[in-house]
Amino acid sequence: xxxxxxxxxFSELTAPKRIVVAMSGxxxxxxxxxxxxxxxxxxxxxxxxxxxxxxxxLRVSHNRCCTPDQIADARRVAQQLDxxxxxxxSKEIFYQAVVQPFIQEHEKGRTPNPCIECNRTIRFNYLxxxxxxxxxxxxxxxxxxxxxxxxxxxxxxxxxxxxxxxxYVLHVLGQRELARSLFPVGGYRxxxxxxxxxEFGLTVAEKSESMDLCFLADGNYRRFLDERTIYPSQPGLIxxxxxxxxxxxxxxxxxxxxxxxxxxxxxxxxxFVISKDVKRNVLTIGSRDEVMQSQLHANRINxxxxxxxxxxxxxxxxxxxxxxxxxxxxxxxxKDEATxxxxxxxxxxxxxxxxxxxxxxxxxxGGIIVNEEQL
Amino acid sequence: xxxxxxxxxxxxxxxxxxxxIDAMMxxxxxxxxxxxxxxxxxxxxxxxxxxxRHSIAKxxxxxxxxxxxxxxxxxxxxxxxxxxxxxxxxxxxxxxxxTCSIEHKAILETAYQLSNTAGFDVTVLPVDKFGKIDxxxxxxxxxxxxxxxxxxxxxxxxxTLQPIEEIGKIAHRxxxxxxxxxxxxxxxxxxxxxxSSIDLMSLSPHKFYGPKGIGxxxxxxxxxxxxxxxxxxQEDGRRSGTSNVAFAVGAAEALRLAVAERESxxxxxxxxxxxxxxxxxxxxxxxxxxxxxxxxxxxxNASFAFRxxxxxxxxxxxxxxxxxxxxxxxxxxxxxxxxxxxxxxGLSPEWTRGGLRLTVGRxxxxxxxxYVLDILPGIIDKMRNLRSIIS
Numbered sequence: 001x002x003x004x005x006x007x008x009x010f011s012e013l014t015a016p017k018r019i020v021v022a023m024s025g026x027x028x029x030x031x032x033x034x035x036x037x038x039x040x041x042x043x044x045x046x047x048x049x050x051x052x053x054x055x056x057x058l059r060v061s062h063n064r065c066c067t068p069d070q071i072a073d074a075r076r077v078a079q080q081l082d083x084x085x086x087x088x089x090s091k092e093i094f095y096q097a098v099v100q101p102f103i104q105e106h107e108k109g110r111t112p113n114p115c116i117e118c119n120r121t122i123r124f125n126y127l128x129x130x131x132x133x134x135x136x137x138x139x140x141x142x143x144x145x146x147x148x149x150x151x152x153x154x155x156x157x158x159x160x161x162x163x164x165x166x167x168y169v170l171h172v173l174g175q176r177e178l179a180r181s182l183f184p185v186g187g188y189r190x191x192x193x194x195x196x197x198x199e200f201g202l203t204v205a206e207k208s209e210s211m212d213l214c215f216l217a218d219g220n221y222r223r224f225l226d227e228r229t230i231y232p233s234q235p236g237l238i239x240x241x242x243x244x245x246x247x248x249x250x251x252x253x254x255x256x257x258x259x260x261x262x263x264x265x266x267x268x269x270x271x272f273v274i275s276k277d278v279k280r281n282v283l284t285i286g287s288r289d290e291v292m293q294s295q296l297h298a299n300r301i302n303x304x305x306x307x308x309x310x311x312x313x314x315x316x317x318x319x320x321x322x323x324x325x326x327x328x329x330x331x332x333x334x335k336d337e338a339t340x341x342x343x344x345x346x347x348x349x350x351x352x353x354x355x356x357x358x359x360x361x362x363x364x365x366g367g368i369i370v371n372e373e374q375l
Numbered sequence: 376x377x378x379x380x381x382x383x384x385x386x387x388x389x390x391x392x393x394x395x396i397d398a399m400m401x402x403x404x405x406x407x408x409x410x411x412x413x414x415x416x417x418x419x420x421x422x423x424x425x426x427x428r429h430s431i432a433k434x435x436x437x438x439x440x441x442x443x444x445x446x447x448x449x450x451x452x453x454x455x456x457x458x459x460x461x462x463x464x465x466x467x468x469x470x471x472x473x474t475c476s477i478e479h480k481a482i483l484e485t486a487y488q489l490s491n492t493a494g495f496d497v498t499v500l501p502v503d504k505f506g507k508i509d510x511x512x513x514x515x516x517x518x519x520x521x522x523x524x525x526x527x528x529x530x531x532x533x534x535t536l537q538p539i540e541e542i543g544k545i546a547h548r549x550x551x552x553x554x555x556x557x558x559x560x561x562x563x564x565x566x567x568x569x570x571s572s573i574d575l576m577s578l579s580p581h582k583f584y585g586p587k588g589i590g591x592x593x594x595x596x597x598x599x600x601x602x603x604x605x606x607x608x609q610e611d612g613r614r615s616g617t618s619n620v621a622f623a624v625g626a627a628e629a630l631r632l633a634v635a636e637r638e639s640x641x642x643x644x645x646x647x648x649x650x651x652x653x654x655x656x657x658x659x660x661x662x663x664x665x666x667x668x669x670x671x672x673x674x675x676n677a678s679f680a681f682r683x684x685x686x687x688x689x690x691x692x693x694x695x696x697x698x699x700x701x702x703x704x705x706x707x708x709x710x711x712x713x714x715x716x717x718x719x720x721g722l723s724p725e726w727t728r729g730g731l732r733l734t735v736g737r738x739x740x741x742x743x744x745x746y747v748l749d750i751l752p753g754i755i756d757k758m759r760n761l762r763s764i765i766s
Contacts, residue, residue, distance in 0.1 A: 044695065049709025071708045086691045087709030133761050134695045 018042040019182065020131035021140045022123060023085070025073035027204055028142030031193045032184040034200045036140060037081045044134060045078040045085035047071060048127060050094040050118075051215045076203050088130060090122065097121040099215060103228050106221075109278035110352030110371070111256045113169065113321070114213060120172040128180060140182040145170050145363075147178050147186075154178035156304050156363040161189040168321050171356045171366030172302050225253045236281035238265060241274060241290055249283045252276045258291055258348025272348075292345035298355045298367035299337040308333045309364055315357040317342070319349055319369065325358050338367060379697030381743045385582075385675055386531055386559060386734035387701055391625070392584040398628040399586065402621035410618045411607065424620045427627035434630045435576075435593060437568040443592040443610050444623050448558045448579030449481035450604075451592040454614065455554040455575045456485045456525060458600035460495055463522035465601065471521040475500040475508050475537075476719040477530050479556055486525075496520075504720050505668040506535035514545055523552050528576075529560035532703045532716040532732060533667030534676030536560065543572025552598060558582055562633040563641055563674050574598055578630075580622075584737070585629030589622035640737060644675040647735040647744050651677040654748040659755065664726065666717060675736065680717055681729035684758060687711040689731055692754040698747055703730035 021033040023045045036043045049071070071087055078085030098117045105112035123141065131139040144159035145167045154175055159165040173181070185193050197205035215224075226233055233251020240246055247265045249255060254262075259273040263285060272291040275284045296319070303309075311333050316325035317340050327343040340355060349369060356366035402423050408416030410424045425439070432439040445451045456472065463469035474486050476499050489495040498516045500508045508526060517524075524546045529536050539555050546553035554575035557564070562583040568576065575598065578591040594600055594613070606615030633640070655663060659681070666678045681689070686702030687709075693700050703714030713727035733747070 047709070052710055068708050075707070084694055086694070087707065088691075089685070089687060089706075089709045089711055091710075129761055133757050134692065 016041050017137040018044065018135055019138045019140050020044045020046050020127075020134065020136040022127055022142070023047045023074040023077065024142065025070035025077070025204065025207075026142065027197050027202075027207055028144070028185050028193060030074070030077040030142070030202050030204050031188075031196045031200070032140050032142045032182075033077065033083065034081055034196070034202060035184045036182075037083060038200075043081070043083045044131075044136065045074065045081075045083050046088055046127065046130065047074045047085070048088045048090040048094070048122065050090055050122070051099075052091060073204050073207070080200075080202060088127070090126065093126055094118070094122055094215075097126075099228075103225060105352050106225055106253045107229055107278070109252055109276040111350045112352040113354055114215075115169040115321075116172060116354050116368070119169055124173055124177040124181065128177060132180070138180055138182045140184055142185055143170060143183045144190075145183050145186045147181060147183060153305055157186075157361045158358070158363065159186050164190050167358075167363040168318055168354060168356050168366070171304070171354065171363055173304060174302065175304070175306055178304065222251055222254050226251075229253075234281055236283065238263065238283045238285060241284055241286045246285070252278060252281060252283060255283055257350040288347070292347055293349040294342050294345040296340050296349045296355065297337065297370050297372070298340065299370050301333075301336055301338050301365060301367035303365035304363060305365075308338075309359070315359060315364065318356045318358070319346060320353050323348075325356075330357060337370075379746070381698045381739070381746060383698060383700045383733040383735060383739065383743070383747070385736035386732060388581050388587065389584045389736055390738075391581075391586055392629065392632065394632060395585055395625045395628045399621040399625040402624055406620070410620060411609065420618075420620045423624050424618050427620075427623040430627035431591060431630055434627075434634045435566045435568045436570075437593055438596060440611065441568070441593055441596055443594055443613050444618065444626075445590040445592055445614055446588065446616070446619075447590040448556075448577055448582075449479075449590070451558075451577035451579070451590040452479065452481035452525075452556055453485050454592055454600070454603050455577060455594075456482065456489065456523070457603045458594075458613070459523045459552055459554070459575065459598070460489055461601035462599035464495075466599065469520050469522035470494075471496040471498070471518050473498045473500065473513065473516050473521060473524045475502055475526055477502050477506055477532070477535075477716045478525070478527055479531055479558070482525055482527070482556055500526075502535075502719055505671075506530050506533050506666075506716070506720055507668065507671075508537060508542075510538065510541060510545065513542065517545075517549050517551065521549070521551050523554060525554040525556070527559075528555045528557035528564065529673045529676075530667065530716065531559045532714065532730070533678045533720070534559070534673035535667040536671045536673065540572055543574070546574075547572055559673060559676075561630070562637065563644075565637065566634075568593060568595075580626035580629050583629050583633040586622050586625045589619055589626050591626060641674045643737070644735050647739055647741065648675060648677040648733075650741065650744045651733055651735075651747065654744070655679055655751065658748065658752055662755075664722075666720065666722075666730065673734075675734050676732065677735070678730070678732040680722060680726040681731065681755070683725050684729040684755070685711070686714075686728055686730040688758060689729070689754065692758065693747075693750075696750050696754065698750070701732045701734075703732065 019036050019041050023029045075085050098114050102112050102114045128139050143166045144164040146157040148155045148157055156167055158167045233253050235248055235250050237245050238247040238249050255273050257273055265271055271285045274286040274291045312331050315330050317328040318325040326346050329341045330338050332339045351369050351371040353369050354366050355369050357364040406419050408420035410421035428439045428442045431442045486497045490497040500512055502508055526537050526542050528539050543553040552574040555573055556577045558579040561578050574595045576593040580589055581587040600613055602613050604615050609615050609618055662682045664680050666680050690702055703716050714730045717727040717730055
């Protein structure tokens with residue numbers, strides 16, 4: 001019997017299962033927990049304390065997730081659902097596995113996506129192990145994505161709500177993780193999830209979306225990085241691609257590829273960041289054409305099935321969380337790397353970000369975009 | 376979903392006994408008057424309150440007027456410290472307070488506040504590896520301007536009993552008042568406060584099957600006390616606020632029962648904690664240590680520290696298995712600090728996050744203890760394996 005054809009069909013888990021829900025105090029994971037409780041499962045809430053600002057800052061500037069307020073919200077939801085709730089002290093492993101690499105990548109001029117690393121090493125590794133250790137059958141999260149069993153394989157599918165689809169940050173999972181994971185809200189649209197939260201009377205139904213990185217107190221990358229890097233951001237030159245100096249930047253980590261606003265440059269035509277040279281501390285800008293690229297290289301490739309579909313294949317590739325997937329050909333698939341050639345040039349290929357490959361609604365896998373010199 | 380439920384956290388709180396609820400009910404329903412009111416309703420409520428005070432005085436062998444009702448155990452501690460220290464300052468030279476490093480926060484935080492915001496001097500005595508203070512060190516800490524010594528009767532985390540009668544005698548010899556926080560120890564000791572060297576004593580009825588929301592402070596007659604909650608002058612001017620008659624009645628009944636059943640309860644508790652202590656020390660050898668004194672400890676307390684283990688995590692696994700316990704470093708928000716008490720015993724950091732406190736109660740049975748002993752090795756193994764997988 002296929003236990004769950006789609007994430008929305010978790011109620012087909014026939015016998016009651018013990019399921020750990022990763023709760024964040026937000027609407028999505030709260031509704032995920034509620035759906036599983038209503039379906040009669042033995043649900044345990046867990047929340048990872050990933051980060052804490054210094055004690056004195058607690059009341060003024062918190063990071064967005066896992067602050068005492070968010071913990072209190074999650075605890076309140078768990079109480080409403082009458083399920084046990086535990087907070088896991090995960091600060092050390094999170095710092096080592098996610099924050100430290102985030103800082104180091106920035107030092108190398110790249111723009112990392114820490115959610116990908118977090119899913120790889122924290123949520124679907126550390127937390128999954130913690131869930132298994134309390135004899136759970138599954139770990140459920142509030143992610144918008146779906147899992148389907150197909151011919152003995154588990155597939156990761158995009159969410160029904162394509163605006164909310166989070167398969168991009170979940171491409172790091174493998175068969176082992178997919179077999180043990182549930183995404184109860186992945187079959188719903190965000191509005192439906194909000195409505196469910198209201199119907200269930202959850203106290204968090206009205207909470208707003210959390211948009212930024214969970215460990216950034218105020219969305220201020222520069223302050224965060226400056227306080228933690230041994231290379232604080234230094235002012236440097238802004239050049240065009242032919243070497244003309246056109247201005248000054250206040251630190252490379254403030255900027256990312258494709259960025260247009262906030263450069264402080266008026267050249268009479270739209271200018272975009274096209275590259276960052278860490279060695280020279282130079283930001284290079286250019287026209288929209290110059291920021292278009294038809295090819296990229298990626299490493300740290302993961303295939304959800306465990307195997308690449310072929311050495312070379314056609315796909316739709318997505319190069320950032322909020323980009324559309326574009327037709328492309330994946331070539332030179334190696335053990336850990338691949339080259340992606342787009343049918344049409346794409347805007348803003350950014351080293352450090354993920355690239356994910358799709359066949360229709362199925363996420364095949366993905367990797368991390370690298371600079372030419374990393375090859 | 377129904378799980379096994381074994382409550383082993385009676386040091387945190389206890390269920391209210393049926394007899395206690397029955398005693399309280401009339402004062403929540405028919406006799407709801409305010410004891411300060413002049414009319415008959417007030418008079419009947421006042422009778423209930425004063426009967427409760429007399430009953431408590433009888434249980435503790437003290438005078439009714441020496442019993443002050445407060446809002447909770449912490450408030451009793453606050454009133455004892457602030458009340459005597461301010462009174463001493465008002466009387467002249469006395470400005471110094473002596474306490475110890477493993478007191479409850481209701482004592483330590485109050486002492487620090489007196490020191491930080493009002494210029495009182497505070498000496499915090501260290502404890503030995505069992506959690507006991509040294510009487511010679513206590514004597515050496517006494518100064519001419521010492522006004523109060525406050526040392527707990529039994530520690531809440533590790534259960535160690537302090538030699539309170541001796542401490543009180545030292546205090547009296549030097550003309551100093553002695554307060555003890557007996558919140559954990561009330562039910563296990565036989566109190567005769569009339570002939571005791573204790574001058575002030577804090578009690579908290581919810582620790583002995585009474586209700587939460589009421590505390591008691593024994594204050595020996597003639598000891599000057601400045602009120603810290605001022606207003607209508609209830610409790611003979613020592614603690615203002617509308618008298619909580621029903622809860623006072625419940626507290627009195629809970630204490631009466633605790634005193635009456637003390638010996639049989641202690642025997643029951645000792646049987647259970649002896650099994651827990653022998654069982655756990657036997658199963659985990661070098662990786663566990665009993666915390667607190669091996670013999671001079673609360674009968675219902677079995678407390679341990681596990682080497683290189685997170686007590687907070689252990690509580691989670693126990694909870695999932697239906698066992699409800701506590702740990703000195705437990706934290707609701709995932710930011711556990713090492714236990715200050717275990718630190719004060721001189722345990723190294725590899726032990727101080729690994730506290731486990733099991734406190735048994737009247738309804739626990741030997742099969743509860745057996746269940747804990749059966750599941751604990753599997754849990755600890757799992758935790759150690761998990762840690763090696765992750766790191």
